[in-house]
Amino acid sequence: MMISKLPLAIAAASLTFVAACDTTGPNQRQNTQQGALIGALGGAAVGAIANRDESNRERNQSALIGAALGAGVGAAVGDNLDRQAEELRRQLRSDVGVSNNGRNLVVVLSQDLLFATNSTAVSGVSQRELGIVANSLNNYPNTTVNVIGHTDNVGSAAFNQDLSQRRAQAVASVLVNGGVSSSRVRTLGAGLTQPVASNASAEGRQANRRVEIVITPN
Missing domain, CATH: 3.30.1330.60 (OmpA-like domain)
Structure with missing residues (x-):
């Protein structure tokens, strides 16, 4: 059922988000973390929906892969904004x-x-x-x-x-x-x-x- 894969997709997104967090940078890279979370959740959803005709196991695997890819893209966007803002404030x-x-x-x-x-x-x-x-x-x-x-x-x-x-x-x-x-x-x-x-x-x-x-x- 559709409901059976939802907790796994959310968990995958959350775990990927936690792994992407870097609390050592300025302001704890808050926008990098936010971008990773948004990207992970979006990627998980896209992965699950795109493979809705497959088995639950295959859909969950697709959600995990989508979460990982989405988190990477989202974190990169957030990190660029953080870096650019810090550079501009200095200059x-x-x-x-x-x-x-x-x-x-x-x-x-x-x-x-x-x-x-x-x-x-x-x-x-x-x-x-x-x-x-x-x-x-x-x-x-x-x-x-x-x-x-x-x-x-x-x-x-x-x-x-x-x-x-x-x-x-x-x-x-x-x-x-x-x-x-x-x-x-x-x-x-x-x-x-x-x-x-x-x-x-x-x-x-x-x-x-x-x-x-x-x-x-x-």
Whole structure:
């Protein structure tokens, strides 16, 4: 029966996940472990379903093999995100944000660092920081890059939408000029629609004026 193989598939995935865990690395390689678990569970399920016409024993064997392969792929993706995040944090300025949620990596640069008021010309300081990001993207090529511009709520929605799009395109151009394939890079202007702080204060508006570089494994 289908139920009879489920505990074995889950156990196989869990055992593979435990074996893949490395608690000696920075932050205990949490995203490597998460990727291994997700990959193991997915691989076990695919292995079992793909061989549903075979005997229980053969299906369980397929689930074990799928779990092992899935864990390896998932762990590799998570490990790459961990490594890339650690490298970027070491190399970039302290006021450039780098966050890693296990699914993608987000680099956040303040628009006040990137641009002069109402300008889309990337500053010299930010050219250097974006050069570091471009080099990292070239070292980890199997990803898609979304560059998203954001503004505060000063001015009309239409003005901010256009400004955020042009600033996202300016940042993307620097990355492409740094050797990143244009086929990997997408741009989006979010305007004032996705604030991370209240626009009621100067500090909040400053936080909302930003460009996010979202790096997602393929």
